[in-house]
Amino acid sequence: MNPLATLLTLALAASAAAQPFPASPLAALTQTAPSAQAAAQPIPKNVLRVRYLRPDGTYAGWGLHVWEDAAKPTEWAAPLQPTGVDAGGAYWDVPLKDGAAKVGFIVHKGDEKDPGADFFADPAKGREVLIRSGKAEFAYVAQETPVPANTARINYYRPDGQYDGWGLHVWEDTAKPTEWTAPLNQTGKNDFGVYWDVPMKTDWKKLNFIIHKGDEKDPGPDMTLSAEQGTQAWIVSGNAAVNTARPETSVRQIGDLRKQGAIMLGRDTVAVKPGFVQPGALLTLHAALDASLKLTPAGVDGGAGLTLEAVEGGLTAAQKARVPYLANYTLLRVREEDRGKIDSALRGQLAVSSVMPDGTVLDVTGVQTALALDDLYAYSGPLGVTWAGNVPTVRVWAPTAQDVKLHVSDVDGKNEKTVAMTREKSGVWTAKGDATWKNRAYLFETKVFAPSTGKIETNLVTDPYSVGLTLNSARSLLIDLNDAAQKPAGWDTLKKPALNSVNDLSFYELHLRDFSAADATVPAAQRGTYLAFTRSGSNGMKHLKALADAGLKAIHLLPTFDIATINENKTQWKTPGDLSKFPPDSDEQQKAVNAVKDADAYNWGYDPYHYMVPEGSYAVKADERTKEYRQMVMALNASGLRVVQDVVFNHTNASGQAERSVLDKIVPGYYHRLNADGGVENSTCCSNTATEHTMMRRLMIDTLVLMAKAYKVDGFRFDLMGHHMVEDMKAARAALDALTVAKDGVDGRKIYLYGEGWDFGEVQGASAA
DSSP: OOOOOEEEOOOOOGGGEEEEEEEESHHHHHHHHTTOOOOOOOOOOEEEEEEEEEEOOOOOEEEEEEEEBBSOEEEEEEEOOOOOEEETEEEEEEEEETOEEEEEEEETTTTTESOOOEEOGGGGGGGGEEEETTTTTTEEEEOOOOOOOEEEEEEOTTTTTTOOTOOEEEEBBSSSBTTTTTTTTOOOSSSSEEEEEBBBBBTOOEEEEEEEETEEEEEEEEEEEEEESSEEEETTTTOOOOOOOOOOSSSSOOBTTTTHHHHHHHHSSEEETTTSSTOEEEEEEEEETOOOOOEEETTSSSSSEEEEETOOOOOHHHHHOOOGTTSSEEEEEEOOGGGGHHHTTTSEEEEEEEOTSSSOOOEEEEOOHHHHHHHHHHHOOEEEEEEEEEEEEEEEEEEEESEEEEEETTTTOOSSSEEEOOOOOTTTEEEEEEEGGTTOOEEEEEEEEEEEEEEEEEEEEEEEEEEOOGGSSSSSSOOOSGGGSSSSSSSGGGGOOOOOGGGOEEEEOHHHHHHHTTTTSEEEEEEETGGGGGTTTSSHHHHHHHHHHHTTOOOOOOEEEEETTOOGGGGGGGOOOOOOGSTTTHHHHHHHHHHEEESOOOOOOEEEEEEEEEEEEGGGGGHHHHHHHHHHHHHHHHHOOOEEEEESSEEESOTTTTOOGGGGSSSTTTBBBBBBBSOBBOTTTEBOOOTTHHHHHHHHHHHHHHHHHHHHEEEEEETTTGGGHHHHHHHHHHHHHTOOHHSSSOOOOGOEEOOOOOOGGGGGTBBBB
């Protein structure tokens, strides 16, 4: 028999444990073969490797009969025993005669052959062949092009096979970071799909990348490959996993645990897509605290099951009003006897399955839980650090965390101790300190299920309610904004410029650093900082005073919150040098600027990291940023100008397990707006937030109130206000209106709110602001 032999590439898994979702035959194989090796061994010279893959992973008793140009033909009763078993199956290394051109082989167990017919391979066509159990063909395994030195390879698979236009955006330790509009072109094609070879720095530690086509990202979040993981990653379209071993893509299973197509609308209700439920289907909410759910051809394996029942009539009018985009979804409810298990279930991995009584799997998907958390755990008490005299209490809202600890240390991280935190019914974790904690640093250690990786993750993360930070936001600080050391003289008695009506307002938009960075009349150390505004005799301040005298009412500062992408260590800043030496029509200026663009001080600042802390790079001394910010406000007010802050609550710098992700490392999947399959929306540029969720809305409002009270900011200009709901803005307005001079030191009714009303992205046409 001459079987049709096709070329394919079989990239062997380094280990099944390296795969975030070992639901493929290759991954399952390593779990069932007790003698499996960790990785495939190199093929020796003058050897044909015959590889055999069984879905059940059972290889005991199976041998290989060889003849023709095999160096040592076998007897039927004494077949070759497997050379090894790895993530790609069992394999035999068959020594060959010199000049071998035809090798006969049969896989058998006694007289049982699999698949049955004689096979013949030509080593000139490939030195490795693959037999799949029950398949009447074998395939030559193409050897992949080796990854060059100082290179990372990103492999990309799309089920539709459509790769035109898809490029790779790269940054961090790559030798050639890309512009968003000029991604890397595909290096080549392989049997997985396409791949990019990314040149890396010699001592590279990490490659960050996004696969995109214009502004369409696949799957969406920033992705990272570390040098410790290896030099290759395999990305499957729509899946946020960064696989460091090739995942199986040839076997199609029903459903996808990596997507979150089921959406909880309350503590015990779940909405699923039309067609998910069929008459007679068995509906189950699966829960696993250890993230052990696995998708098999028979459905979901592992964890515990909570029975779901269809709700007659579907979504209520109130539910449709809150989530109109789900109006045609089917509504399910956890049966009454299982509802007591929901609190625990929400702390682990969740999935919903629909299976017919005969075992036919209709669909399986993960679960979005944000609205259930709102229903069960919405909280209005204190968060962050509060003070009773000199004794702090630290609180963080983390209702889905399995454990939270507090790490308290010196500012530089030394002398650290770990403190247990106590969970309250509200999902808030609390630790009470003592007077020795004051002005020290802290981090939360959270143990959470992260949908972005499908794993239980243990994170060290700063406090989203931080009011102080160490350099470059490495740690939060246990500081009290009411301490005298944080206040300039006269702060508590500051008088605001008169404002008879908000209709009298006029604004001057200003970038804080640009205002004074090149002003020689400002002392060098204060250029580009908050304190430049305190130099009343500088050219810049004389100009602003003249504008105020002419009727200008307010300065609108571009973002001054803690910014994710500015290095606060100014000694590491780079500049393009003197550009005046180049002729006006030269392209050398652009080259010089591009050469340092990731290490210079230039940044518009629309890149929020921590909302409640002023940006440290704009301070002369980063550890005095609060006092310096207040000095700026006082100086501008003294010039007759009110201060308006540009705020960016529509997105964060990162989400998931990314390095600069904060919110998602505390309550994964809650703070960001997800699409129908659970992917983070990115229409704003980055990871869109969901201020329609109670606690994200609260974070926004708490920030506004804190900036109004603690920093005496006079107004807020919202970046992409159209991405917030009208109800968000109403709630913000109400919270500020409640501030009074007698109670809070400010008249909240005179705090002005305005913003951009662009109508686009996932909120287009919705009830956004």
